[in-house]
Amino acid sequence: MIVANRKPFEEIVEMVKPYHKVLLLGCNECVTVCATGGSKEVAVLASELRLYREKEGQPIEITEHTLERNCDPEYVESLRPMVGNYDAVMSMACGCGIQFVGEHYRDMRVLPAVNTTFDGVTEEQGVWAERCLGCGNCILDKTLGICPVTRCAKSLFNGPCGGSTGGKCEVNKDTPCGWQLIVDRLKEMNLMEKYMEIQPLKDWSTSHGGGPRKRVREDLKL
Amino acid sequence: MNYPTNVKIVKMPCTGRVDIIHVMKAFENGADGVYLAGCLEGECHFLRGNLRAKKRVGHLKELLEECGIGGERVAMYNLSSAQGQRFAEIAREMTEKIRALGPSPIKKHGAELRAQSVTSGEQRAQCAE
Numbered sequence: 001m002i003v004a005n006r007k008p009f010e011e012i013v014e015m016v017k018p019y020h021k022v023l024l025l026g027c028n029e030c031v032t033v034c035a036t037g038g039s040k041e042v043a044v045l046a047s048e049l050r051l052y053r054e055k056e057g058q059p060i061e062i063t064e065h066t067l068e069r070n071c072d073p074e075y076v077e078s079l080r081p082m083v084g085n086y087d088a089v090m091s092m093a094c095g096c097g098i099q100f101v102g103e104h105y106r107d108m109r110v111l112p113a114v115n116t117t118f119d120g121v122t123e124e125q126g127v128w129a130e131r132c133l134g135c136g137n138c139i140l141d142k143t144l145g146i147c148p149v150t151r152c153a154k155s156l157f158n159g160p161c162g163g164s165t166g167g168k169c170e171v172n173k174d175t176p177c178g179w180q181l182i183v184d185r186l187k188e189m190n191l192m193e194k195y196m197e198i199q200p201l202k203d204w205s206t207s208h209g210g211g212p213r214k215r216v217r218e219d220l221k222l
Numbered sequence: 223m224n225y226p227t228n229v230k231i232v233k234m235p236c237t238g239r240v241d242i243i244h245v246m247k248a249f250e251n252g253a254d255g256v257y258l259a260g261c262l263e264g265e266c267h268f269l270r271g272n273l274r275a276k277k278r279v280g281h282l283k284e285l286l287e288e289c290g291i292g293g294e295r296v297a298m299y300n301l302s303s304a305q306g307q308r309f310a311e312i313a314r315e316m317t318e319k320i321r322a323l324g325p326s327p328i329k330k331h332g333a334e335l336r337a338q339s340v341t342s343g344e345q346r347a348q349c350a351e
Contacts, residue, residue: 009288009289010288040241040242040243043243043246044242044243044246044285047243047246047247047249047250048246048285048288048289049289050250051246051249051250051289051290051291051328052289052290054328055289055290055291055327055328056290
């Protein structure tokens with residue numbers, strides 16, 4: 001899922017400073033899973049903001065509302081009857097959701113309460129880690145399910161760099177070397193001969209490097 | 223066994239049932255301080271509920287500090303249900319600590335913040351009336 005973290009409180013406070021009536025929006029999908037922007041986190045942030053603004057002598061009225069998803073028009077449209085009642089919308093959804101709400105309500109200020117970071121998995125409760133950056137050309141078959149684009153800090157395609165020490169990446173001693181993980185897996189599966197297959201230069205045009213991407217299924221369009 | 227009258231007790235089956243928002247709401251409703259009194263570590267009836275509570279209190283301290291209420295206004299205590307004297311002692315200790323800190327900063331402007339948890343459902347109901 002998409003993983004995000006809540007912005008520092010000072011930043012959030014600064015963003016809502018001019019407003020007295022705010023709709024605080026959450027999302028029931030990815031940001032709920034990473035405990036950043038679900039209904040619980042919306043309730044807590046709303047509470048913090050009320051307390052802070054009351055203390056400052058500038059009370060704020062906050063309505064808490066969580067959508068199933070913020071990235072599908074049916075859900076975002078459901079806000080239409082209520083959105084006009086607010087000075088601004090602050091969203092705890094991922095960057096996709098924040099933008100989509102802004103696109104649907106063009107005369108409404110939409111503010112981000114979170115920093116969207118990566119696409120990842122839950123390694124254990126409370127720990128989320130990056131796995132995919134959406135390069136658009138998956139080679140997980142060649143690396144036995146371990147991605148060199150994300151798990152290697154340099155996105156190398158043909159083995160580790162000289163900085164790989166004791167199975168750890170030189171960027172951070174707690175980060176496993178992606179290529180160490182791949183080689184260990186190849187050995188485990190008796191497929192070390194795959195390691196000798198040289199991967200050609202990656203064509204990054206399928207990634208964001210080629211510009212914002214879009215996918216269309218003509219057969220599904222109404 | 224006497225303890226200060228300003229301590230309002232909210233009974234929970236386990237301190238592990240206490241969620242972040244419960245404590246935040248207490249402060250929104252005008253509490254000057256909140257403490258959780260859970261079982262001794264290692265003796266939680268539900269095994270680790272009091273350990274979850276301890277971590278939540280740690281997180282709460284950060285949240286209350288950042289929104290200006292003050293992390294010292296929330297605390298975690300551990301005691302056995304047989305320790306009546308310790309219960310009273312904790313109540314007195316927390317009361318003294320909060321007295322020294324003074325009333326909650328939201329009372330500065332002379333008005334308590336009424337709990338404003340207006341969800342969209344409640345708002346629609348209000349509009350419909």
